[in-house]
Amino acid sequence: xxxxxxxxxxxxxxxxxxxxxxxxxxxxxxxxxxxxxxxxxxxxxxxxxxxxxxxxxxxxxxxxxxxxxxxxxxxxxxxxxxxxxxxxxxxxxxxxxxxxxxxxxxxxxxxxxxxxxxxxxxxxxxxxxxxxxxxxxxxxxxxxxxxxxxxxxxxxxxxxxxxxxxxxxxxxxxxxxxxxxxxxxxxxxxxxxxxxxxxxxxxxxxxxxxxxxxxxxxxxxxxxxxxxxxxxxxxxxxxxxxxxxxxxxxxxxxxxxxxxxxxxxxxxxxxxxxxxxxxxxxxxxxxxxxxxxxxxxxxxxxxxxxxxxxxxxxxxxxxxxxxxxxxxxxxxxxxxxxxxxxxxxxxxxxxxxxxxxxxxxxxxxxxxxxxxxxxxxxxxxxxxxxxxxxxx
Numbered sequence: 001x002x003x004x005x006x007x008x009x010x011x012x013x014x015x016x017x018x019x020x021x022x023x024x025x026x027x028x029x030x031x032x033x034x035x036x037x038x039x040x041x042x043x044x045x046x047x048x049x050x051x052x053x054x055x056x057x058x059x060x061x062x063x064x065x066x067x068x069x070x071x072x073x074x075x076x077x078x079x080x081x082x083x084x085x086x087x088x089x090x091x092x093x094x095x096x097x098x099x100x101x102x103x104x105x106x107x108x109x110x111x112x113x114x115x116x117x118x119x120x121x122x123x124x125x126x127x128x129x130x131x132x133x134x135x136x137x138x139x140x141x142x143x144x145x146x147x148x149x150x151x152x153x154x155x156x157x158x159x160x161x162x163x164x165x166x167x168x169x170x171x172x173x174x175x176x177x178x179x180x181x182x183x184x185x186x187x188x189x190x191x192x193x194x195x196x197x198x199x200x201x202x203x204x205x206x207x208x209x210x211x212x213x214x215x216x217x218x219x220x221x222x223x224x225x226x227x228x229x230x231x232x233x234x235x236x237x238x239x240x241x242x243x244x245x246x247x248x249x250x251x252x253x254x255x256x257x258x259x260x261x262x263x264x265x266x267x268x269x270x271x272x273x274x275x276x277x278x279x280x281x282x283x284x285x286x287x288x289x290x291x292x293x294x295x296x297x298x299x300x301x302x303x304x305x306x307x308x309x310x311x312x313x314x315x316x317x318x319x320x321x322x323x324x325x326x327x328x329x330x331x332x333x334x335x336x337x338x339x340x341x342x343x344x345x346x347x348x349x350x351x352x353x354x355x356x357x358x359x360x361x362x363x364x365x366x367x368x369x370x371x372x373x374x375x376x377x378x379x380x381x382x383x384x385x386x387x388x389x390x391x392x
Contacts, residue, residue: 223256
């Protein structure tokens, strides 16, 4: 069944100061938009909807990845939670990870296969699967049960490039990490990175390359974001102090600069790009925003993306020196994105990818993209929509 929320593609030609919007019914047409750094031609292709039992959200998590030139996803339906292959204009069920129909996955892709955090609250699990190129299939390598903290809202997983897997998760008032080596049968006891967050705050972990990992979190009690990093070859408990990202940009307004919306992409040189949300909640002030950490450890000021929107993700295309902030517009009942050059931060006008009542919880890949990438979002907990975005 095709999307009823996006009929064909939209061709937008934007002029300043007043944009002209032209809507086309053809199945695949180019969409042109101008940003401060260039004009990009974008094509959007619809994929068949998929009935699911657990929505595509959890903010910092990534549901999609590319392996062997094929796009894959991890979603739950009425038969369980599976690896799915994007096959032309539809998703095909490939390999069952669990019979549980309510878990939410965070996926880390490797050259040899994938690591999947199947998040279901306190009692979650980590599965590793090997990929077989000849048959284009995955098979189970290992499964580890992990006990997280009471009050946990979400969790993410990554590896440090030095053989350790790391999970970051929240509790009611802490951010904790756990690690596991290649020969370990269980994850470590929790290592607390920060105390005193609110029960509504979350965190996300990411590899920074060269054996380093970092954890970004929200702290609505201090109205700031926090960040700490760990370097391989040091003790797992050894983490650098909190860097307090973009602290110079924080102002006393509304409920402050921090909210529990985080998503990250990292460049090959270790530059971290994060989509976040503030609690300013005032027209003309940043609500959807961007944090950038440079490889030498310095944070840019907070960048204003939009004064309306929520639940954003970050996608990075190093080949085009461009990144994309994709998010929900509650005002327009749509999934939209803005882009910027990585050389000079300035955001394009908003481009609509999907439309529909209750459309929300956008997700994609933590891998860096190159021109073409899928975006998924869900309507409630029961229907997933997909579009393929092609940037020329």
